[in-house]
Amino acid sequence: MTEASDRSRARRVVVAIDMSTASRKALEAAAEIAAMIGAELHGVLVEDINLVRLAELPDSAELGVLSGSRRELDVDRLEHSLAALARRARQELSQVAARASVAWSFEVVRGPVLAEVLRVAEGAGLVALGRSGTGIGRDRPGSTARGLLAAGRQSVWLQHPAGSTGQVVLVCGSDAAPEATVDAVARLKRAARDGVAVVVTAPTVKRATEVEQVVLAALATHHVRPTMSRLLVGATPDQVVATVKMLRPGVLVVSAEDRNVLRLLDEVSCSLLVARER
Amino acid sequence: MTSIKPLGPASLFTRCDPGGLGFETTADLDRLDQVVGQPRAVAAIGFGIGIERPGYNLFAMGSHRAGMQGVVRGFLDRRAKEEPRPxxxxxxxxxxxxxxxxxxxxxxxxxxxxxxxxxxxxxxxxxxxxxxxxxxxxxxxxxxxxxxxxxxxxxxxxxxxxxxxxxxxxxxxxxxxxxxxxxxxxxxxxxxxxxxxxxxxxxxxxxxxxxxxxxxxxxxxxxxxxxxxxxxxxxxxxxxxxxxxxxxxxxxxxxxxxxxxxxxxxxxxxxxxxxxxxxxxxxxxxxxxxxxxxxxxxxxxxxxxxxxxxxxxLGDADGAEGAPVLFEDNPSYQNLIGRIEHTTQMGTLVTDFTHIKAGALMRANGGYLVLDARKVLLQPYAWEGLKRALTAREIRVESLGQVLSLVSTVSLEPEPIPLDVKVVLVGDRTLYYLLHAYDPEFPDLFKVVADFSEDLERSSEHEALYARLLATMVQRNELRPLTAGAVARVIEEAARMAGDAERLSMQARDLLDLLRETDYWAAERGSAVAEASDVQEALDARVGRHDLLRERMNEAVHRETVLIATEGAVAGQVNGLSVIQLGGFAFGRPSRITARVRLGGGRVIDIEREVELGGPLHSKGVLILSGFLSGRYAPTTPLSLGASLVFEQSYGGIDGDSASSAELYALLSALADAPIRQGLAVTGSVNQRGDVQAIGGVNEKIEGFFDVCVDRGLTGEQGVLIPASNVKHLMLRADVVRAAADGRFHIYPVETIDEGVELLTGVAAGVRDAEGQFPVGSLNQRVERRLVEFAEQARAFGRPHKAESEGDDSD
Structure with a gap:
């Protein structure tokens, strides 16, 4: 791949759409970021291969989420449902993109969800999706989100289904360079609207102060003035999580390199922007 | 033959002596805080305001130009100040x-x-x-x-x-x-x-x-x-x-x-x-x-x-002291009772309790509400709404749609508010009597009537009070002070407005108009005070603005389009007088009345009535003539007379009985074949006994004939016969008084038909002697003889009058 095409792909924002509440909000957020950085918005609907296989099995049945009633699940019905889902996803994407005035594209793929998302998102700057897993009754991020964090090479926006109302909380650990997270904050319109709080974690006061200085200076270059800054020296992951929770973040921005990233992902119930250096 | 003397100038116009008023200008006078000449109304208002019982609301009745509202509000304001704020x-x-x-x-x-x-x-x-x-x-x-x-x-x-x-x-x-x-x-x-x-x-x-x-x-x-x-x-x-x-x-x-x-x-x-x-x-x-x-x-x-x-x-936050006194100039249902407004949301009308707006009853609650009765009655459902509130003694704010069950959508039903208000309706007498007669709830809700008199007895004491009233009006309206002469002239005009030399008009609005116009003319003169001449200028100018029609009518007489004789003598023809009132301006005009007699069934035909131009009072006057004739001349014989009476060249409706004496003179003249002096005009009603009775508009009638005579040239033989009982009403124009003083025009007060007919024909009327006979050659004898002749002719024709009577009955 050439350098130019690399740049071009980096200016893509990929959003995985499954038409759940969280994924629709992820689409809005992705469109906002795409507009901010002048990127193309690429929507992908992954038809879970496991689901197709299930439908092909004899006597497959599904339980309605709302009705709780059991009904037969066959291939025809599933294909029909998936096609309808794709139409809705495409329509929604076009509308959101039009509102945000960004170029867009859309594709439907079939296969293992994580693998397909990783494939489509290859080289993109950001991939956005709903943070909930496919598991039932769980608010915690699912396997796709976790897989993206583990195997992906791009920043990830994990959208909370309840929205992203509240201040932006930027968590900077001394073990991760702050440039990506600061850059991510600068790309969020809501940072200017709802305010930004900075949480610095470091083993020593000196290191924490150094990181804080760097972060504040970097934010200042983007004309972002934090409403507060908190230094956590030698804090345990539990303490970091508790502090962040108390700040009631609407969006949590954290580096993929941060050692607390998975704990924060699991424990803090909000939208998450995991920034990755490129 | 009796000799009726014409009235002297003193009887024609009762002057007000400026010297007797005791001041130079109205600036010397104190303001008047009392109501002049309305003791009955004042007592009623005091009673009505004082009594705190259900249904004791007031109806102030009188002429709408009498300034009742001002008087009522003055009373209410004074009273309300002493009462606690509700x-x-x-x-x-x-x-x-x-x-x-x-x-x-x-x-x-x-x-x-x-x-x-x-x-x-x-x-x-x-x-x-x-x-x-x-x-x-x-x-x-x-x-x-x-x-x-x-x-x-x-x-x-x-x-x-x-x-x-x-x-x-x-x-x-x-x-x-x-x-x-x-x-x-x-x-x-x-x-x-x-x-x-x-x-x-x-x-x-x-x-x-x-x-x-x-x-x-x-x-x-x-x-x-x-x-x-x-x-x-x-x-x-x-x-x-x-x-x-x-x-x-x-x-x-x-x-x-x-x-x-x-x-x-x-x-x-x-x-x-x-x-x-x-x-x-x-x-x-x-x-x-x-x-x-x-x-x-x-x-x-x-x-x-x-x-x-x-x-x-709902109340006003004006911090005013005392009970509220409110005058609602536009007493529509909503303005009286209150209304519930709506706002639009997505094309739907919505409302809530914040959209309840207080009506006049609510704002006056605990105080007084003054309303123009006529306006209330003219507004759809306002009268019903007012009565319902007063009867229930509570204000229930409902839209008309709800009241009339025209809408069935859910709307607000605000809790009713207890009503404690004294309502004062202001209106004319006709309204009061109509409401009293036809609305059974009215007497229960408006138990107190304050009857405002339109005039005041003219005495030196009242003239002095009147001067202070004028001074107060001048001061309140920031007009130039009036000299004593100007006040005297206004008082004289007030008597003329009252149509009575012995009374003074209490039409406050007319008086105020006169004062304002006087002030204008004084200002035109550049004077700091208004003189009598300014009052006269105002009066003359006012007439000048209104008298185009009078001028045209007099011109028609002058050009003999309308035939009015002011000289010579003609049997069966007399100058009657009528008053035309248009747009607040009244003037008199002469009309030729003629009578024709013949053998008939004892009936006097009123041509005006036959063609439905005569009103009921006029018809009554004419029917009285038959009673007079039969009672005086044919008490024992059939009245075999056929007579017709007409107002010549009259194309509009005629009503009133003020021409009945003139009609009788014309009839007697025709029967006796005694010519009537055309230089004289006649007004006055007559009863069956031949007494001449008072009429209205005597001043305008005299002046109307005077103007025609002046146009033709006064001969010294011209004049007007008026009922003697109208002499006290005379407040004639200065030019008429001057002509009378100079002997160029005469006003004769007559009490009976006999007096009048002698003046008009120059023939003695004659009184029955001990044997019941009129003197030979007297007018009455000539009339009686003529009627007897008709009766004999009737007998000779073999009851021809019966057929005519039957014919009449079938009309």
Missing amino acids: PDWCYVHNFEQAHKPRALKLPTGRGVKFQADMKQLVEDLRGAVVAAFESDEFRARRQEIEQELDRRQERAFGALQQQAEQANLTIIRTPAGVAVAPTRDGEVIEPDEFAKLGEEERATVKSAIDGIQKELERIMLEVPQWRREVAAQLADLRRLVTKAAAGAIFEELRRGYADVPAAIEYLDAVETDAIEHAEEFRPQKESPAALLLGGDPQASARAATERRYAVNA
């Missing part, structure tokens, strides 16, 4: 039945304060509730509750997922639900591989799937219940937090209204409601509907909360 009424939300807003009675002057206090309360609550909900304690507690749900779900689903995994199964989402699938190496098993499984193994898998599915169903049915429990716990938490946060705010407000149980009760209800609706005090999330509608959803949510706890104070 309590304030407010409408507030009814938390139990939103469509029935509650009425709240608050001590005087505290309605508006309560309104402001409640507005502040909402602001304070908003701050307190938001702070409480933002508190770490609340958040932590809420998170605990919400996490408990998560934990419950995770426990249930996690265990199930684990159980599924142990059985090589997985639970996955489908587009419309969830399903359980068999796995191999963590992925859903391929159909081909599944088919390769042995039957027993497939049955095992199927059984395992069924087990997981059943358990899944059970959990999914429990989830909504868990959510409800969490919602209830969160609601309890919000209540608890809000109660703690708002308690102090409510307590403080309650202390301020500890003396008003109704306010305390309402505040209790507000507190309960605010706790239940605490979420509404917090910034609202954007809803799809709000996005659809545009606008600011936060602002509309704030406005909705403010409206819910708002106070609609």
Whole structure:
């Protein structure tokens, strides 16, 4: 791949759409970021291969989420449902993109969800999706989100289904360079609207102060003035999580390199922007 | 033959002596604080205002130009100042039945304060509730509750997922639900591989799937219940937090209204409601509907909360002292009773208690309301609404649609407010008597009548009072002071306006108009005071503005288009006089009245009546003539007369009996064949005994004939016969008085037909002697002889009159 095409792909924002509440909000957020950085918005609907296989099995049945009633699940019905889902996803994407005035594209793929998302998102700057897993009754991020964090090479926006109302909380650990997270904050319109709080974690006061200085200076270059800054020296992951929770973040921005990233992902119930250096 | 002397100038115009008034200009006079010449009305108003019983409302009746409203309002203002200001009424939300807003009675002057206090309360609550909900304690507690749900779900689903995994199964989402699938190496098993499984193994898998599915169903049915429990716990938490946060705010407000149980009760209800609706005090999330509608959803949510706890104070916040005195100039139903306004939302009309607007009854509650009776009656349903409120003694604000059951949509039904108001209707007498006669509720609701007199007895004492009244009007209206001469001239004009030399008009509006116009002419002269000449100028100018029609009519006489003789003598023809009143200007005009006689059935035909140009009073006058003739000349013989009477060249309606004496003169003249002097004109009604009776408009009638005579040239033989009983009404124009003083025009006061006919014909009327005979050659003898001749002719013709009578009957 050439350098130019690399740049071009980096200016893509990929959003995985499954038409759940969280994924629709992820689409809005992705469109906002795409507009901010002048990127193309690429929507992908992954038809879970496991689901197709299930439908092909004899006597497959599904339980309605709302009705709780059991009904037969066959291939025809599933294909029909998936096609309808794709139409809705495409329509929604076009509308959101039009509102945000960004170029867009859309594709439907079939296969293992994580693998397909990783494939489509290859080289993109950001991939956005709903943070909930496919598991039932769980608010915690699912396997796709976790897989993206583990195997992906791009920043990830994990959208909370309840929205992203509240201040932006930027968590900077001394073990991760702050440039990506600061850059991510600068790309969020809501940072200017709802305010930004900075949480610095470091083993020593000196290191924490150094990181804080760097972060504040970097934010200042983007004309972002934090409403507060908190230094956590030698804090345990539990303490970091508790502090962040108390700040009631609407969006949590954290580096993929941060050692607390998975704990924060699991424990803090909000939208998450995991920034990755490129 | 009796000799009637013409009246001297002193009888024609009763002067007011400026020297006798005792001042130079009205600036020397004190303002008059009393009502002049209305003792009856004043006493009635005092009684009506004083008596505090149901139904004792007032009806002030009299001429609309008498300034009744000013008098009534003056009284009411004085009285109201001494009375306490009534309590304030407010409408507030009814938390139990939103469509029935509650009425709240608050001590005087505290309605508006309560309104402001409640507005502040909402602001304070908003701050307190938001702070409480933002508190770490609340958040932590809420998170605990919400996490408990998560934990419950995770426990249930996690265990199930684990159980599924142990059985090589997985639970996955489908587009419309969830399903359980068999796995191999963590992925859903391929159909081909599944088919390769042995039957027993497939049955095992199927059984395992069924087990997981059943358990899944059970959990999914429990989830909504868990959510409800969490919602209830969160609601309890919000209540608890809000109660703690708002308690102090409510307590403080309650202390301020500890003396008003109704306010305390309402505040209790507000507190309960605010706790239940605490979420509404917090910034609202954007809803799809709000996005659809545009606008600011936060602002509309704030406005909705403010409206819910708002106070609609109905009173005015003007801080006026005493009871209210209100005059409603446009007494429509809504302006009287009040109205419920609406606003549009998405094309739908919506309303609430804040849109209740007080009507005049509400604003005057505890005081006085003055209304123009005619205007109330002209406004659709206003009269009915007013009566209903006065009868029920409460104000029930309803739209006309509700009252008339024209709309069936749910609307507001505000709690009625007790009504304690004294209503004063101002109107003319006709209205009062009509209402009294035809509206059975009226006498029960308006028990006190204040009857305003249109005039005042003219005496030196009253002239002095009248001068002070004029001085007061001059001062109030910032006009130039009047000299004593000007006041005297106004007093003379007031007598003329009253149509009586012995009375003074109390038509305040007309007087004020005259004073303003006098002031104008004084200003034109550049004078600091208004003189008698300015008054005269004002009067002359006013006539000049109105007398085009009179001029045209006199011109028609001058050009002999209308035939009026002012010289010579003609039998059966006399100059009658009538008054034309148009647009507030009255003038007299002569009309030729002629009579023709012949043999007939004793009936005098009134041609005006036959063609339906004569009114009932005129017809009555003519019928009286038959009574007079038969009673005087044919008491024992049939009256075999056929006579016709007509107002020549009259093309409009005629009414009144003031020409009946003239008609009788014409008839007698025709019967006796005695010519009537055409230089004389006649006015006056007559009774069956031949007495001449008073009529109205005597001044205008005399002046009308005078103008015609002046146009032709006064001969010294011209004049007018008026009823002697009208002499006291004479307030004639200066030129008429001068002509009479110079002997060029004469006003004759007559008491009987005999006196009049002698003046008109120069023939003695004659009185029956002891044998019942009129003197030979006398006018009466000639009339009687003529009637006897008709009777004899009738007999000779063999009852010809019978056939005519029958013919008449068939008319």
